Structures are given as structure tokens and as C-alpha cells.
Amino acid sequence: DMLAELTNNPPPPPSPMRTAVRRVKIYTPLVALLILVLGIVQLVRPLPAPKLVMTAKSSFNFAGDKPSLAWPAEGQAAVAAAGLGTLGTYGDQKPVPIASVTKSMTAYIILRDHPIKKGEKGAMIDVDKTAETEGKKNNSTDNESTLDTVREGEKISEYDAIAALMIPSANNIARLLARWDSGGDQEAFVKKMNDTAKELGMTNTTYTDPSGLDATTVSTAEDQVKLGLKLVEIETLLDITKKPKWTDPSGKTWDNWNRLVPYNDSLGIKTGTTTKAGGNLLWAAQKKIGNTNQLIVGATLAQHKPSIIDTVIAASKQLMISSQKALTGEVVVKKGDVVGYVDDGVGGKTPVVATGDVQAIGWPSLTVAVKLGDGGNKIPESAKAGTEIGMLTVGEGASQVKVPVALQRDLVAPGIGSKLTRVG
Structure with a gap:
């Protein structure tokens, strides 16, 4: 216009x-x-970070009914497999005296708070007059098992002290360790024992002394298994408790009261016998399944049939062997199976496969978790086929089986077309 x-x-x-x-x-x-x-x-604009997505089933259930274990004829017992849970319990789980099984908690606290490096002996502990004097007590007149070769003014290594605690079941060394840990205040150590029991969920346990001589120290088989599952994580302790004999620094040799070792893949842990408590044993064993060394923990308490030590050893042996037999392995994923994919965030999905057979460990009726993760590593935007990109895991803790997963084909970074058409 x-x-x-x-x-x-x-x-x-x-x-x-x-x-x-x-x-x-x-x-x-x-x-x-x-x-x-x-x-x-x-x-x-930045691309979203690639992530692993699992397509395999997130759990596996072992077919069949829960196994029947060889429970003792009296008292109470419990068995669990590390990382898998409880196989079962027997008897009324009410607090009973546990005698020298108490020393398992003493050893746990000492090794937890004063860890010993592999191949070393740990701290050197001064032997005081009380430890020497109490070492002169004996089983027949004082109902005390002791290490009678220690002398005031000498030193004993932490490793040897734990060995004296767990193999000849030396009460005087249990008290020495309590005083050493708590600056001479044995009652403070007992408080630490009870606090630790609460932390571990041992709701039916009360400790009144570090040795177990007092019948007022009580627990249940179920509670002691909770402690045992922590003890089997301490390599130094198992190195000691699986020994059938131990030679103290003076050269005197002591037999292990736990005569289950070294047979049937037994690993210890601690006996405890008094007239009032009867025969008691917190025990551990292993079973090799595939490439996994499965750990089993059990407790057998309140065995009063004479002789009480023989009765509790025999009952624990049958329970241990039946527990080992109950554990089995089953392949849940085969090598080369697609178990998931890498999601590039813009529509691309690159399959990942198991690099080996994946075996679950458990017993009939048990359900175990199956998980796929990046193993803490950043997933690349591009990589060649066969590149390991994450980890497939079955189970938990000591029973966990891990197999790397790899790219089935090349992982290609998103192109221009994918970038232009992405939403979100």
C-alpha cells in the first residue's frame, strides 16, 4: 500500500x-x-548418562521343601549360612548359661577394636600379677581352665592371647584382655560386651564376665549365631580356631577343646562346659560350591548328657554335616545369556551378556536376590563388543557370586538424528 x-x-x-x-x-x-x-x-545440551537396565529375573527360588537338619536330642541349637540367612532353629530359644562360649564375644571385641594385620602378631600385652596368680588355678579344684605359663613382667602378643582364649580356653587371659582393653576396668569391658550384643541384635543375651565362668552370663543359640556370623569375617580368628593344637610362647602345647577341627571342613569356634551350663559349642564350617567358599555358623547349647563335652561335640558334628549337605548350587544364568542392556537415554539399547555361568548358592525353598550393577564404574558412551560393562551378582555377603557382564555388540554413541529427536 x-x-x-x-x-x-x-x-x-x-x-x-x-x-x-x-x-x-x-x-x-x-x-x-x-x-x-x-x-x-x-x-x-548434555546427553543423559548411560545406565544399565536388568532384564533377567531379580530373584531365584530353589525348588523343594526346606531341609530337615540333624538337630540334637536336647537343649537348643541354631544354624545360619553367611549371606543367606537362617537354615533353622531347634528348642526353646530362652537364655541359658553358655560357659566359655562367652570368650567368643571377648575375642570379637578385642579383634574389632585392635585388629591384627595378616601375618603379624598384633600388640604386645603386659602380663600382670593377677594373670600369673589366676594362671595357677586349675580345672579340678577351681573349675578354671587357665594358661599357667604366663609370668608377671613378661609380654604376650595379642595373637597368642587370643589363641590362649580360644584353644585352651584360658580364663586368666580372658580377664587380662578385658583389663588391657579397658584400662584396667574389667567391669567397663563387660559393659562393652553387653553394648555390642545389643548392636548385633542379641536381644536374649546378658554378659556378666569376660570368661563365662559366671553362670549369670546367659544367651541363646540364635543369639550366638548372630555373633558367629561376625566372627567368621575375621580371618585372624579363624586362623586360630581351626588349629587342632597350639604351642604357647613358652613352648607348651595345648589341645583345642573343639575336637571337630580339623575334620569335615570345620573352622572352630569355641566350646564352653560347666556342670550348670552343660556342653555348649559355637561352631563354624565351610563348603566349597563352585568358586565360592560358603561359610556356615551354628550353635549347640545346654547338652547335659555325660560326658557333656563329648555330647556337645557329637551333636554339633551331626548338625554341621547335615547343614553342609543341605547347601547346594544351581546355575541360574548361563554364559552368553542376555541379562540386560545399556540404555543411552535417547532410545538406544545395547544388550549385555553374562561372561560366565552364574551359580546361586542356597538350599531348597530359599529365594536369593539377583542384581545387575555397574560395579561403581562409569559406563562409557561408546565401547567395543565384549567390553566388560558391569557385574551380575547373586546372593549377599560371603555367599555372593559375581560374574562380569559384557557388551553383546558395539556400544555406539548417539548420532545427530538421535540427539535432534530426543525428548526430555
Whole structure:
């Protein structure tokens, strides 16, 4: 119109076509500019981090009924497998005196708070007059088992002190360790024992002394298994308790009261016998299944049939062997099976496969978890086929089986088309 006024030429008459053409001419550059801007934004904004997504089943159930174990004829007992849970319990789980099984807690606290490096002996502990004097007590007249070769002014290594505690069951060394740990205050150590029991969920346990001589120290088989599952994590302790004999620093050799070792893959842990408590044993064993060394912990308490030590050893042996037999392995994923994929966040899914057979460990009726994770490593945006990209795990803790997973084909970084069309 303006042009028409300047040239004195009248504007063309308005028409729908002319209006439409004019709008196209005006808006086309604007739309093109908007598309260009959006495209640039899509290309330069960060891509989402690739992540692993599992397609395999998240659990596996062992077929069959729960196994029947060889429980003792009296008292109470419990068995659990590390990382798997409880195989079962027997008898009324009410607190009973546990005698020298108490020393298992004493050893746990000492090794927890004063860990010994592999191949070393740990701290050197001063032997005081009380330890020497109490060492002269004996089993027949004082109902005390002791290490009678220690002398005031000498030193004993932490490792040898734990060995004296767990193999000849030396009461005087249990009390020495309690005084050493707590600055001479044995009662403070007993408080630490009870606090630790609460932390471990041992709700039916009360400790009144570090040796177990007092019948007021009571627990249940179920509670002692909870402690035992922590003890089997301490390599130094098992190195001691699986010994059938131990030679003290003076050269005197002591037999292990736990005569289950070294047979049937037994690993210890601690006996405890008094007239009132009867025969008691917190025990551990192992079973090799595939590439996994499965740990089993059990407790057999309140065995009163004479002789009480022989009765509790025999009952524990049968229970231990039946527990080992109950454990089995079953392949749940085979090498090459697709177990998931890498999601690049823009629509790309690259399959991942197990690099080996994956075996679950358990017993009939047990359900175990199956998980896929990156193992704490960053997943790359691109990688060649066969690159290990994560870990497939079955079970928990000591029973856990781990197998790496790898890319089934090349992982390719998202292209321009994927970047431009992604949403979100």
C-alpha cells in the first residue's frame, strides 16, 4: 500500500491467495530461525548418562521343601549360612548359661577394636600379677581352665592371647584382655560386651564376665549365631580356631577343646562346659560350591548328657554335616545369556551378556536376590563388543557370586538424528 502511494499505482485488490503468500513470506524465516535454534540446543545440551537396565529375573527360588537338619536330642541349637540367612532353629530359644562360649564375644571385641594385620602378631600385652596368680588355678579344684605359663613382667602378643582364649580356653587371659582393653576396668569391658550384643541384635543375651565362668552370663543359640556370623569375617580368628593344637610362647602345647577341627571342613569356634551350663559349642564350617567358599555358623547349647563335652561335640558334628549337605548350587544364568542392556537415554539399547555361568548358592525353598550393577564404574558412551560393562551378582555377603557382564555388540554413541529427536 505504501509502495502504491509512492508510485501513484493503486494496490492490487486483496485476495485470500495474496494474504496467504504474504504470511508465508513473513513467517517462514521466523520458523526457520526457530528450528535452527532448537536444533542447536538439542545438539549441544548434555546427553543423559548411560545406565544399565536388568532384564533377567531379580530373584531365584530353589525348588523343594526346606531341609530337615540333624538337630540334637536336647537343649537348643541354631544354624545360619553367611549371606543367606537362617537354615533353622531347634528348642526353646530362652537364655541359658553358655560357659566359655562367652570368650567368643571377648575375642570379637578385642579383634574389632585392635585388629591384627595378616601375618603379624598384633600388640604386645603386659602380663600382670593377677594373670600369673589366676594362671595357677586349675580345672579340678577351681573349675578354671587357665594358661599357667604366663609370668608377671613378661609380654604376650595379642595373637597368642587370643589363641590362649580360644584353644585352651584360658580364663586368666580372658580377664587380662578385658583389663588391657579397658584400662584396667574389667567391669567397663563387660559393659562393652553387653553394648555390642545389643548392636548385633542379641536381644536374649546378658554378659556378666569376660570368661563365662559366671553362670549369670546367659544367651541363646540364635543369639550366638548372630555373633558367629561376625566372627567368621575375621580371618585372624579363624586362623586360630581351626588349629587342632597350639604351642604357647613358652613352648607348651595345648589341645583345642573343639575336637571337630580339623575334620569335615570345620573352622572352630569355641566350646564352653560347666556342670550348670552343660556342653555348649559355637561352631563354624565351610563348603566349597563352585568358586565360592560358603561359610556356615551354628550353635549347640545346654547338652547335659555325660560326658557333656563329648555330647556337645557329637551333636554339633551331626548338625554341621547335615547343614553342609543341605547347601547346594544351581546355575541360574548361563554364559552368553542376555541379562540386560545399556540404555543411552535417547532410545538406544545395547544388550549385555553374562561372561560366565552364574551359580546361586542356597538350599531348597530359599529365594536369593539377583542384581545387575555397574560395579561403581562409569559406563562409557561408546565401547567395543565384549567390553566388560558391569557385574551380575547373586546372593549377599560371603555367599555372593559375581560374574562380569559384557557388551553383546558395539556400544555406539548417539548420532545427530538421535540427539535432534530426543525428548526430555
